[in-house]
Amino acid sequence: MTKLDKIWFDGMVEKFFGTPAFKLSRKEDPATSHQAAQAIDTTKMESLVYETIAAYGPDGCISDDVLAKLPFLPYSSVTARYKALIDKGFIEVIGTRKGISGRLQRVMRRR
Numbered sequence: 110m111t112k113l114d115k116i117w118f119d120g121m122v123e124k125f126f127g128t129p130a131f132k133l134s135r136k137e138d139p140a141t142s143h144q145a146a147q148a149i150d151t152t153k154m155e156s157l158v159y160e161t162i163a164a165y166g167p168d169g170c171i172s173d174d175v176l177a178k179l180p181f182l183p184y185s186s187v188t189a190r191y192k193a194l195i196d197k198g199f200i201e202v203i204g205t206r207k208g209i210s211g212r213l214q215r216v217m218r219r220r
Contacts, residue, residue, distance in 0.1 A: 125199075126152045126153075154182075155190050155193055158175060158179070158187055158191070159190075159194055162175060162200050162217050162218065163200075163219035165218065168216075169204075169217050171208055171216055172188060172191075172208065172215070176188075195217075199219070199220055200218060200219060201218060201220045203216050
């Protein structure tokens with residue numbers, strides 16, 4: 110990421126990243142699920158996952174790669190961000206590759 114990209118990115122984080130808490134739980138979910146949805150900082154999480162994927166360049170990466178770069182975060186906190194980033198057009202899926210398990214995983218890259 111160039112210096113200009115970094116300046117632009119930092120200014121857009123609050124505007125574009127993040128998912129409203131009501132989208133993270135269903136009406137019929139228990140109160141604890143709603144409380145958890147309120148507690149998570151999706152803006153920070155989405156921007157962190159996006160930056161990690163973007164760093165891999167045009168060849169992209171698989172979920173195993175992202176998780177290896179973010180070992181301090183729970184698996185579900187990382188993988189839950191992919192859908193939002195795809196839906197918002199920040200990343201795209203360009204194919205599949207074998208992961209550590211031997212199963213195919215989506216290859217994601219910065220759009």
